[in-house]
Amino acid sequence: MGKKLGVILFVLVIAAVLITGYQAIWGPEATPGTKEVSIEVVIPKEDVNESWSFQTDADFLKDLLMEEEETLGVMLETTDFGSMVVGMNNYRANESQNEFFHISVNGAEAETGVDEIPLTDDATYAFELREW
Amino acid sequence: MVIIALLSACVTAGKMALSFIPNVHIVALLFIVYTVALGTKRSLLIALVFATTEVLLYGFATWVLGYYVIWPSLVLVTAALDKVIETEYGYAIISGIFGLTFGLFFAVFESLFYGVAYGVTYWIRGIPFDIVHGVSNFVMVLVLFKPLVQVLSKLDDRAPSNELDAGNGPAENMRL
Numbered sequence: 001m002g003k004k005l006g007v008i009l010f011v012l013v014i015a016a017v018l019i020t021g022y023q024a025i026w027g028p029e030a031t032p033g034t035k036e037v038s039i040e041v042v043i044p045k046e047d048v049n050e051s052w053s054f055q056t057d058a059d060f061l062k063d064l065l066m067e068e069e070e071t072l073g074v075m076l077e078t079t080d081f082g083s084m085v086v087g088m089n090n091y092r093a094n095e096s097q098n099e100f101f102h103i104s105v106n107g108a109e110a111e112t113g114v115d116e117i118p119l120t121d122d123a124t125y126a127f128e129l130r131e132w
Numbered sequence: 133m134v135i136i137a138l139l140s141a142c143v144t145a146g147k148m149a150l151s152f153i154p155n156v157h158i159v160a161l162l163f164i165v166y167t168v169a170l171g172t173k174r175s176l177l178i179a180l181v182f183a184t185t186e187v188l189l190y191g192f193a194t195w196v197l198g199y200y201v202i203w204p205s206l207v208l209v210t211a212a213l214d215k216v217i218e219t220e221y222g223y224a225i226i227s228g229i230f231g232l233t234f235g236l237f238f239a240v241f242e243s244l245f246y247g248v249a250y251g252v253t254y255w256i257r258g259i260p261f262d263i264v265h266g267v268s269n270f271v272m273v274l275v276l277f278k279p280l281v282q283v284l285s286k287l288d289d290r291a292p293s294n295e296l297d298a299g300n301g302p303a304e305n306m307r308l
Binding site for chain 1: 271
């Protein structure tokens with residue numbers, strides 16, 4: 001068992017090194033300082049197409065959503081894989097109708113969740129209700 | 133048939149029981165144990181029942197199609213290497229590599245539906261989860277493989293003879 005324990009510890013250390021390396025190479029990078037960003041919310045079935053501009057020191061989109069929770073009518077859920085936007089403009093995506101909020105950054109589909117989307121100056125972050 | 137149903141239920145239950153920890157589950161461990169203790173045919177059937185149960189539980193999606201390929205593949209790889217592996221370390225390495233390449237497999241699979249760019253993004257974003265998957269698989273197989281194979285082999289010996297293969301035996305060449 002002692003040998004196995006040693007092997008397990010070794011593997012855990014290797015894993016920790018790999019994950020640290022991953023974060024260093026591909027982890028999200030925040031831009032420090034004040035940024036001016038736009039948030040758009042599109043909910044076609046409710047005829048909602050609104051946009052807001054904010055000046056913020058927040059580093060990531062989730063931080064801004066939390067700061068402006070009431071203004072944007074944000075509903076967030078914490079999952080094992082990070083925060084998930086389940087509602088915007090006080091409209092909650094109806095899971096039974098396969099609805100979700102599609103996130104785009106400057107028109108391009110976001111590759112990560114709001115926890116890892118860094119805020120950059122003059123960027124536009126759009127939340128559009130879609131069905132999968 | 134009863135054994136196949138029960139053991140596939142064990143896989144589903146085992147997966148659900150650990151679902152609160154992302155990418156940590158006993159599915160690979162159980163398929164490796166089943167293959168060694170019960171044989172390839174029964175393990176393949178268990179894998180197909182498990183994949184179908186996932187469809188019933190979570191609905192039809194592209195990743196479900198991948199399940200019909202990846203779990204039987206693990207059974208086949210384990211069966212193919214069973215003759216040359218002498219200790220649980222060999223099976224632990226198989227399960228570790230399986231976990232590490234799990235995301236890559238699905239990235240290739242998903243890229244068939246959604247394009248290469250999506251597949252690459254899918255894989256890169258999932259690398260930390262693959263590392264967790266591979267390491268947890270390795271540790272679980274290293275610790276639990278021997279006792280589970282011993283128990284399952286004993287139970288299988290007591291069961292009435294089955295129509296399918298009698299199993300590879302409790303790893304005849306393995307020091308249990």
